[in-house]
Amino acid sequence: xxxxxxxxxxxxxxxxxxxxxxxxxxxxxxxxxxxxxxxxxxxxxxxxxxxxxxxxxxxxxxxxxxxxxxxxxxxxxxxxxxxxxxxxxxxxxxxxxxxxxxxxxxxxxxxxxxxxxxxxxxxxxxxxxxxxxxxxxxxxxxxxxxxxxxxxxxxxxxxxxxxxxxxxxxxxxxxxxxxxxxxxxxxxxxxxxxxxxxxxxxxxxxxxxxxxxxxxxxxxxxxxxxxxxxxxxxxxxxxxxxxx
Amino acid sequence: xxxxxxxxxxxxxxxxxxxxxxxxxxxxxxxxxxxxxxxxxxxxxxxxxxxxxxxxxxxxxxxxxxxxxxxxxxxxxxxxxxxxxxxxxxxxxxxxxxxxxxxxxxxxxxxxxxxxxxxxxxxxxxxxxxxxxxxxxxxxxxxxxxxxxxxxxxxxxxxxxxxxxxxxxxxxxxxxxxxxxxxxxxxxxxxxxxxxxxxxxxxxxxxxxxxxxxxxxxxxxxxxxxxxxxxxxxxxxxxxxxxxxxxxxxxxxxxxxxxxxxxxxx
Numbered sequence: 039x040x041x042x043x044x045x046x047x048x049x050x051x052x053x054x055x056x057x058x059x060x061x062x063x064x065x066x067x068x069x070x071x072x073x074x075x076x077x078x079x080x081x082x083x084x085x086x087x088x089x090x091x092x093x094x095x096x097x098x099x100x101x102x103x104x105x106x107x108x109x110x111x112x113x114x115x116x117x118x119x120x121x122x123x124x125x126x127x128x129x130x131x132x133x134x135x136x137x138x139x140x141x142x143x144x145x146x147x148x149x150x151x152x153x154x155x156x157x158x159x160x161x162x163x164x165x166x167x168x169x170x171x172x173x174x175x176x177x178x179x180x181x182x183x184x185x186x187x188x189x190x191x192x193x194x195x196x197x198x199x200x201x202x203x204x205x206x207x208x209x210x211x212x213x214x215x216x217x218x219x220x221x222x223x224x225x226x227x228x229x230x231x232x233x234x235x236x237x238x239x240x241x242x243x244x245x246x247x248x249x250x251x252x253x254x255x256x257x258x259x260x261x262x263x264x265x266x267x268x269x270x271x272x273x274x275x276x277x278x279x280x281x282x
Numbered sequence: 283x284x285x286x287x288x289x290x291x292x293x294x295x296x297x298x299x300x301x302x303x304x305x306x307x308x309x310x311x312x313x314x315x316x317x318x319x320x321x322x323x324x325x326x327x328x329x330x331x332x333x334x335x336x337x338x339x340x341x342x343x344x345x346x347x348x349x350x351x352x353x354x355x356x357x358x359x360x361x362x363x364x365x366x367x368x369x370x371x372x373x374x375x376x377x378x379x380x381x382x383x384x385x386x387x388x389x390x391x392x393x394x395x396x397x398x399x400x401x402x403x404x405x406x407x408x409x410x411x412x413x414x415x416x417x418x419x420x421x422x423x424x425x426x427x428x429x430x431x432x433x434x435x436x437x438x439x440x441x442x443x444x445x446x447x448x449x450x451x452x453x454x455x456x457x458x459x460x461x462x463x464x465x466x467x468x469x470x471x472x473x474x475x476x477x478x479x480x481x482x483x484x485x486x487x488x489x490x491x492x493x494x495x496x497x498x499x500x501x502x503x504x505x506x507x508x509x510x511x512x513x514x515x516x517x518x519x520x521x522x523x524x525x526x527x528x529x530x531x532x533x534x535x536x537x538x539x540x541x542x543x544x545x546x547x548x
Contacts (some may be wrong), residue, residue, distance in 0.1 A: 051299055056396055056514040057397050059397070060390075060396075060397055061393060062393070063386075064347070064468050066357070067386055068350070068354065071358075072354065072363070081346065082346040082347075083346075084342075084346070085341075085343070085344070085345030085347065086347075088337070088339070088345065089346065089397075090342075090346070091338055092334075092335045092337065092338030093397070095332075095338065096331070096332055096339060097402060098331050099330070099334075099335055100327070100328075102324055102327060102331065103325045103326075103331070104328070104405075106320070106324075106328075107307060109308065111315070114291055114315045114317065118315060120531055123310075125305075130306050130310075133302030133404035134303065135302065135303050137302075138299055138302055141485060147291070189482035197469075198469060198473060199469055202461075206454045209450075209454075211449075213447045213450075221447060222507075222509030222510045222513075223448060225450060225509070225510055226509050228513065230485060230512065232398045233482075234403075234482050235299070235336070236303070239303070241403065241404050244406065244413055256411045257470070257471070259470070260411060260470070261408070261470035261471045261473070261474045262474060262475060263474070264477040264478055265476060278332070278450055
């Protein structure tokens with residue numbers, strides 16, 4: 039029990055160090071550049087304590103649950119040897135975790151407003167809502183497909199750069215044809231799809247596959263899934279913008 | 283009491299977000315793989331810790347950092363701070379007038395990335411898998427430097443109003459060139475670090491900065507120009523992580539060459 043407590047104290051100190059840069063930046067700009075006092079100091083201290091405690095608990099839980107779960111499932115799928123179920127799992131994981139992502143919901147609503155303002159769709163509530171839902175489904179589909187392709191890549195041992203560079207070419211080509219209103223949102227949608235809970239799971243899945251298949255290196259083949267998941271939404275969202 | 287209710291709402295929202303993930307995992311584990319979860323008690327406690335930790339983390343950010351960060355982004359981009367009382371100056375501004383904005387953008391990009399939980403997760407994994415060659419903090423700082431440069435350049439782009447895609451396409455070309463010459467083992471990790479940088483901590487602050495800039499600069503529309511900062515923040519870490527690997531490889535080679543030339547001496 040003491041060992042756990044000691045480890046937790048250490049992790050609390052680490053979390054505090056992680057947070058220190060933000061505190062320094064804010065204090066410097068507030069006091070030196072803007073020359074204003076820090077408002078509501080008490081509230082900020084309480085919030086800061088919560089952040090430090092929360093980060094420590096998260097990292098602890100990560101090591102206990104998310105990492106072992108993702109890796110264990112990767113091992114089991116390889117042992118079972120059923121490719122279709124593995125691909126179905128990859129797709130479901132990508133689609134299921136993205137479609138409910140709060141950051142994506144927010145961005146889809148903004149995109150619908152832009153589309154309505156630009157005259158792409160009717161400026162009515164049902165039209166906007168339909169557009170936003172469609173966009174969310176398209177991004178979730180893109181992430182699901184990205185994980186399927188990424189898993190096939192790990193199984194085959196293809197170098198990651200060919201697929202990524204191919205994806206870049208896709209993005210550049212689509213940029214030339216997509217309506218300018220959608221481009222900023224499309225580029226940003228790549229960054230917001232991968233949430234804090236999804237990233238550790240997906241990383242563990244890739245590394246589990248990379249280390250349990252003979253001839254694959256977990257460092258070279260295991261990483262790369264997250265990169266796909268942030269690339270394909272850009273292409274799909276621009277495609278969606280062109281269709282509507 | 284209000285805080286407690288708010289915290290409960292945040293926690294409930296998280297449970298709702300995580301429920302589909304848990305359903306997928308358990309569904310496949312029991313129906314497809316047909317085997318029980320290893321160490322169910324430990325995994326269960328771990329999941330509770332993840333949820334509780336994230337809820338505390340988000341709530342703390344909402345209480346302490348976000349209001350202040352957003353306020354500062356607004357104040358730094360406000361014409362009265364940049365140009366004093368001279369209301370004419372804003373009409374003929376120069377990109378250099380916004381120097382403090384670029385510095386703030388870079389500093390906040392760096393600082394929020396260091397605290398990003400998803401990046402910590404990937405760094406821990408990379409450290410384990412590489413057998414310690416990649417250090418947890420080394421990777422995080424490399425990524426944070428990339429985000430700092432990216433967000434500062436993104437702010438510069440909004441101020442100057444140049445098209446987003448030219449920057450992104452140039453960045454892609456740099457990434458492709460680096461891919462050809464960087465150590466092979468770092469490439470997948472570098473690509474991944476682009477995607478993980480922007481989540482819980484970075485997005486709200488950086489997005490507030492972008493929208494604040496686009497709203498106050500004449501001739502910029504928040505809808506057209508306010509976006510794109512996140513894209514910058516996910517592109518530049520790839521460049522900086524590969525550059526970090528290239529630098530450490532170059533340094534190792536130099537040390538080795540220095541040693542061997544020393545041994546060659548008669």
